[in-house]
Amino acid sequence: MFKCAAIIFGGLLLLAAGCTSVHEGSEAQPPPQEWSLTNPVNQSALTPPNKNPAVINSRPASTTHLNLPPKQISQPAPILTWTSLDGWAQKNKLNAPRKFSTSPVASYVITSSQGKLILEIGSREATWNGIEINLGFAPEIIDDQVFVYGLDLQKNLEPLLLGEPLVFGANRIIVIDPGHGGANVGTHSVLDGRFEKEFTLDWARRVKPLLETNGWKVFLTRTNDSDIALSNRVIFAEAHHADIFISLHFNSAAPDRIQNGLETYCLTPSGMPSTLTRGYSDLWNDQYPNNSCDAENLQLAVRLQTMLLRVSGEEDRGIRRARFMGVLLRQKRPAVLIEGGYLSNPHEAEKIENPEFRQKLAEAVAAALK
Ligand SMILES: [Zn+2]
Secondary structure, eight states, X not given: OOOOSOOOOOSOOOOOOOOBTTSBOOOOOOOSGGGGOOSOOSGGGGSOTTOOTTHHHHSOOOOOEETSOOOOOOOOOOOOSEEEHHHHHHHXXXXXXXXXXXXXXXXXXXXXXTEEEEEETTOSEEEETTEEEEOSSOOEEETTEEEEEHHHIIIIIIIIIISOOOEEOTXXXXXXXXXXXXXXXXXXXXXXXXXXXXXXXXXXXXXXXXHHHTTOEEEESOSSSOOOOHHHHHHHHHHTTOSEEEEEEEEBOTTOSSOOOXXXXXXXOTTSOOSBOTTSOOOTTOOOGGGGGHHHHHHHHHHHHHHHHHHHOOOEEEEEEESOOTTTTTOSSOEEEEEEEETTSHHHHHHHTSXXXXXXXXXXXXXXXX
């Protein structure tokens, strides 16, 4: 059965996976360690003496063949230095990044056979093949060169630019998790009060036959209006030997009626700030079992987000990172959580309440996993 890499266990069990993104993640605190250096003259000045920058090249590109025997590799050591993007591109046989725009902020583009990544100086938001992704730390210009934090190279740039695409094996198994259920109703539609739990279950039921047609063995964590603990949803995935796990939700920003769009979450890699904290503590150095799947989580999220936007025509709210989502933390397989639009936005709620739209969302999930 597929596993991502060595499993590291730790941190607190947090049980929330509700859908009210009221508290957007606060802006990242100043990055640790070398950031306090000013006017570094070269990269060695940014590298602690016990860190060999060549470690960047020693890591194999993440190959992900789901359903193949697990590769017993351990996690590469985290890189906690600022690295010249030019130097990194050169080491990885990519063309040097080039300036993409100067206004409103300077941005740079770096490409590989996998696609195009646009980095904005001073911003954690980046764009991968037209989809917004969120870095751990904002790239900076140091001595006229773009510098990117090492963890971002490992956790974001490498999986996207250098990683092999996800490949799904012959006996592939997926667990789809319709969010909420029973007394845990989730959020509700601003139009008529219908609950999120109803729409997530319907979405999952529509996904199941489509995925089965494509060769997946599909299990739903719930098939009726029952309340299932988040931890039991993880246990369910484990018991069914799931290769991947997808939790389906709809969002709310109530009483705000304007906010709209679709977003996909993965667990925050250790050492980085989250995009969304929703008031929970966000301990950067916590490691959870699912962190062994950081690269695959991101690749899976990108595929889903891309197809969902294409099919639904919704606004892109990006691939985001959170640490508090109880259905993701302890998964030993690539796992993501989709927020398929805002039930607090009247226009979007109207779409979500339309079965044809939910069918489109289901088709997008299936298309992403072909
Ligand atoms: Zn939810």
